[in-house]
Amino acid sequence: MSHTTPPANSPVPIDHSTCLNEAQRQAVESLDGPVLVLAGAGTGKTRVLTTRLVNILQRQLAWPSQILSVTFTNKAALEMRHRVEKLMQNPVEGLWLGTFHSLCARILRRHAELVNRTPDFTILDTDDQLRLIKQISKSENIDEKKLPPRMILGKISRWKDKGLAPAKVTNVEYDQILIVYKIYQERLQVLNAVDFGDLLLLCLELFTNHPDVLAIYQDRFRYVLVDEYQDTNVAQYLWLRLLTQKNHNICCVGDDDQSIYGWRGAEVTNILKFEKDFPNATVVRLEQNYRSSHHILGAASGLIAHNRGRLGKTLWTDKKESSGDRVHVCGVSDGREEARWVGDEIENLQRHGTDVSDVAILIRATFQTREFEECFIRLGLPYRVIGGARFYERREIRDAMAYLRIVAQPHDSLAFERVLNTPRRGLGDSTLQNLHVCAREQRIPLLKAAMQLIQTDNVKGRARSSLIQFIQDIERWHSQVLQKKPSELLQIILDESGYTTMWMKDKAPDAPGRLENLKELVRALDDYDSLHAFLEHVSLVMDNNRAHHAGGISIMTMHSAKGLEFDTVFLAGWEEGLFPHARSLADSANAGLEEERRLAYVGLTRAKRQAYISFAGMRHIHGKWQTSIPSRFLNELPKEHTVIRSQSFLDQGTTHLQVESSHGFDDPWD
DNA sequence: CGATAGTTGCTTTTT
DNA sequence: GCAACTATCG
Numbered sequence: 161m162s163h164t165t166p167p168a169n170s171p172v173p174i175d176h177s178t179c180l181n182e183a184q185r186q187a188v189e190s191l192d193g194p195v196l197v198l199a200g201a202g203t204g205k206t207r208v209l210t211t212r213l214v215n216i217l218q219r220q221l222a223w224p225s226q227i228l229s230v231t232f233t234n235k236a237a238l239e240m241r242h243r244v245e246k247l248m249q250n251p252v253e254g255l256w257l258g259t260f261h262s263l264c265a266r267i268l269r270r271h272a273e274l275v276n277r278t279p280d281f282t283i284l285d286t287d288d289q290l291r292l293i294k295q296i297s298k299s300e301n302i303d304e305k306k307l308p309p310r311m312i313l314g315k316i317s318r319w320k321d322k323g324l325a326p327a328k329v330t331n332v333e334y335d336q337i338l339i340v341y342k343i344y345q346e347r348l349q350v351l352n353a354v355d356f357g358d359l360l361l362l363c364l365e366l367f368t369n370h371p372d373v374l375a376i377y378q379d380r381f382r383y384v385l386v387d388e389y390q391d392t393n394v395a396q397y398l399w400l401r402l403l404t405q406k407n408h409n410i411c412c413v414g415d416d417d418q419s420i421y422g423w424r425g426a427e428v429t430n431i432l433k434f435e436k437d438f439p440n441a442t443v444v445r446l447e448q449n450y451r452s453s454h455h456i457l458g459a460a461s462g463l464i465a466h467n468r469g470r471l472g473k474t475l476w477t478d479k480k481e482s483s484g485d486r487v488h489v490c491g492v493s494d495g496r497e498e499a500r501w502v503g504d505e506i507e508n509l510q511r512h513g514t515d516v517s518d519v520a521i522l523i524r525a526t527f528q529t530r531e532f533e534e535c536f537i538r539l540g541l542p543y544r545v546i547g548g549a550r551f552y553e554r555r556e557i558r559d560a561m562a563y564l565r566i567v568a569q570p571h572d573s574l575a576f577e578r579v580l581n582t583p584r585r586g587l588g589d590s591t592l593q594n595l596h597v598c599a600r601e602q603r604i605p606l607l608k609a610a611m612q613l614i615q616t617d618n619v620k621g622r623a624r625s626s627l628i629q630f631i632q633d634i635e636r637w638h639s640q641v642l643q644k645k646p647s648e649l650l651q652i653i654l655d656e657s658g659y660t661t662m663w664m665k666d667k668a669p670d671a672p673g674r675l676e677n678l679k680e681l682v683r684a685l686d687d688y689d690s691l692h693a694f695l696e697h698v699s700l701v702m703d704n705n706r707a708h709h710a711g712g713i714s715i716m717t718m719h720s721a722k723g724l725e726f727d728t729v730f731l732a733g734w735e736e737g738l739f740p741h742a743r744s745l746a747d748s749a750n751a752g753l754e755e756e757r758r759l760a761y762v763g764l765t766r767a768k769r770q771a772y773i774s775f776a777g778m779r780h781i782h783g784k785w786q787t788s789i790p791s792r793f794l795n796e797l798p799k800e801h802t803v804i805r806s807q808s809f810l811d812q813g814t815t816h817l818q819v820e821s822s823h824g825f826d827d828p829w830d
Numbered sequence: 831c832g833a834t835a836g837t838t839g840c841t842t843t844t845t
Numbered sequence: 846g847c848a849a850c851t852a853t854c855g
Contacts (some may be wrong), residue, residue, distance in 0.1 A: 234843075261845055286844095358845065393845095424844065522839085525842050547844080555848090581831095588831050622831090719843045741842050759843080782840075783846045 186410070187442040188212050191221065192440035194404075195571075197413040198431070200475040201460070201765035202451025202725070205413040208444075209385050210240060212411055214247045216383050225254035228381040228403070232388040234259055234700070236723060236731045240387075255517070256381070260396050261356060262700050264363040268354070271373055280569055280692070282353040283699035287558060288312055288574045289355050296343050302336060309336060316341050323364055323395040334690045350603060352571055352578045359818035360395040367402045378406040388723070389414030389434075393425040401437065410438060415463050416471050420719060420759045422751070433470065449475045449765075453484025455801045456771050460764040462798035467754045486803040487764070487771045493732075495528070499535035502730050502776060508712065509728060516542060517711035518727035522718045522763045524739040527781075528732060529715050542712030547720040552698055556663065556674040560681055561698065563653045564646075566607065567637040568691045573599065573606040580606075583662035594618060607634065628634030633657060634675060646694055647685035652704025654678060718763040729761075734775040735788035760793050821825055 166727035187195055188208055199205045208558045213229060231237045237258045245252055246374055256263060268292065272279040292310040294318075303462075315337050319329055326342040348354060354362060372668045385403050386392070389412035392400075404410040405615075412434065414517040435441045449457055457477050464470070492498045506519055521532055529545050551557060559582055567577035581587045598618075613619050614628050636652050644652070654660045660678070663671050688694040714726070733739055740756035764771055776789045 258845060359845095421845090423842080584832070586831065593835085707842075717843060724842065738842090753844095808835060 195411040199446035202449040205447040264359040322392040386412040390419040395615035397441040460803040464761040499531040520714040521727040546716035571605040
């Protein structure tokens with residue numbers, strides 16, 4: 161067969177015959193009732209979903225705005241829209257296409273008053289959340305050693321993932337955390353803010369408490385489509401169930417073997433019990449893989465077969481055994497050598513005509529990017545880090561963002577607090593305490609409290625004049641929000657507040673870099689006409705697609721590689737402790753291990769033609785050298801699909817890797 | 831209040 | 846190896 165999989169970003173007309181048999185095709189195209197497409201990696205799940213979407217549009221069964229399509233990332237949503245428009249040969253206006261979070265935010269803003277917010281509520285990020293939790297912990301006299309804020313936040317987030325508001329939590333075991341949860345929710349309401357979990361939780365509450373509102377959306381969305389269903393959590397499941405109760409036209413696609421977000425509250429059980437939850441559901445199973453070569457598929461299948469508790473699929477391909485090489489496994493001495501080996505291999509591929517933008521390096525943890533970056537810069541290889549060290553999480557960017565927030569939304573107390581004394585203007589802890597007391601007593605935002613305090617003489621001396629100045633500044637900038645372009649306004653704020661000066665005077669080695677980043681932010685703001693649009697974009701999308709259009713080798717975590725495919729894939733750092741990660745083994749029997757194995761499966765199946773796996777004998781972690789032993793996953797790869805390659809230091813004595821492979825891969829230092 | 835030096839603890843993965 | 850917190854002094 162001459163079937164070839166088109167690159168993810170170049171849509172082609174859908175060839176139904178290659179993806180689906182006749183019965184399956186009918187199920188997908190009949191468009192009536194619930195459908196679950198259960199399929200393995202590389203079987204074209206997203207294409208099936210697109211087919212259905214285009215079918216609905218072409219048959220004009222529904223207006224675009226009557227279709228709700230949920231994808232896992234905003235990037236995937238954009239891509240899907242792009243494909244649909246290509247196939248429809250027209251822009252499609254009004255289609256509701258996005259992530260659960262962005263779609264919920266859209267609904268919530270329309271009914272904000274019903275969840276005790278105003279339509280311009282702020283969406284908090286992790287940093288803001290932690291700050292709040294810390295404040296509450298302190299005022300409740302909770303020992304941060306025994307109950308770290310991170311852990312409290314984690315627990316609260318899990319509750320939200322399950323759709324549990326404080327009143328619904330029954331687990332007495334965590335009574336202290338529950339108290340914090342209650343206060344936290346109250347504080348969010350006062351702040352006119354929501355966090356990520358709230359977007360779903362509040363939307364769920366909105367639907368349950370206001371049947372009239374729910375009815376609007378049930379009528380509106382005649383068709384609902386969901387991608388990556390195995391990664392939905394309970395809240396998302398409940399949300400979908402409410403929405404589809406009327407029309408029952410839900411179509412989900414997913415693969416239980418690719419469920420890798422359990423730590424974030426995703427429930428594989430959602431996909432396992434689909435038929436029970438949506439009666440009369442048609443289940444379509446796709447098992448022919450169109451992506452990977454024979455050996456890659458064999459290696460991945462052999463690996464995932466070690467998991468219990470899966471629906472069980474046998475992926476097959478009609479690609480010939482000769483169509484590709486075995487998976488190469490290579491041991492190296494340390495992280496630096498690993499990077500050099502990968503760099504050498506890529507240069508080799510380049511010489512044989514491979515385009516490096518078809519090559520990806522997939523890693524377990526983000527710190528692994530560094531050595532590859534250093535090496536590729538030295539070799540002059542073009543690369544891009546995807547996800548990685550996030551731009552919007554850097555301190556200077558967050559400070560600048562806080563300035564924009566307080567100027568755009570004067571009630572945003574968290575932003576106010578962040579920049580009150582940044583740069584230093586003599587408004588320290590005591591002034592802040594003062595403001596907090598005043599704000600809490602009258603239930604007003606900090607900025608309002610500040611305005612009141614300067615009318616009285618509760619604040620004296622230098623602090624007083626500083627505060628007056630600061631308030632005047634904010635008011636002036638606020639009055640310019642609609643007049644100036646967002647990028648100009650930011651430049652004005654940064655200069656007038658003394659923020660730029662602060663970093664220019666700073667003699668720390670990273671200060672110039674931070675100034676660069678601020679410039680970059682001003683540049684990014686140029687693409688937006690409204691400050692509010694930008695702030696919404698940042699809180700929901702958060703991804704940094706600056707490097708998006710540049711080609712080059714992609715470096716990313718296996719988690720962010722989900723849904724993508726590459727000609728050649730390097731999987732680095734297959735060592736016990738790193739992959740499977742030590743922390744994932746600690747909890748819940750072998751559930752953590754199985755999720756790691758699924759992650760390995762996801763990683764391997766990203767490759768179309770060639771996969772390389774490497775492991776290092778030592779790694780430089782936390783400034784200390786640590787020896788490591790090869791990952792157990794290496795032993796689980798069927799031997800007939802792998803080939804072991806040795807590298808420099810291993811050359812002399814390490815053919816024993818092969819000889820003793822019945823015992824597995826030994827620690828090269830043994 | 832702010833600057834500085836010293837101390838801790840941490841890094842799994844992300845919408 | 847770094848960032849974020851803490852103690853101490855001016």
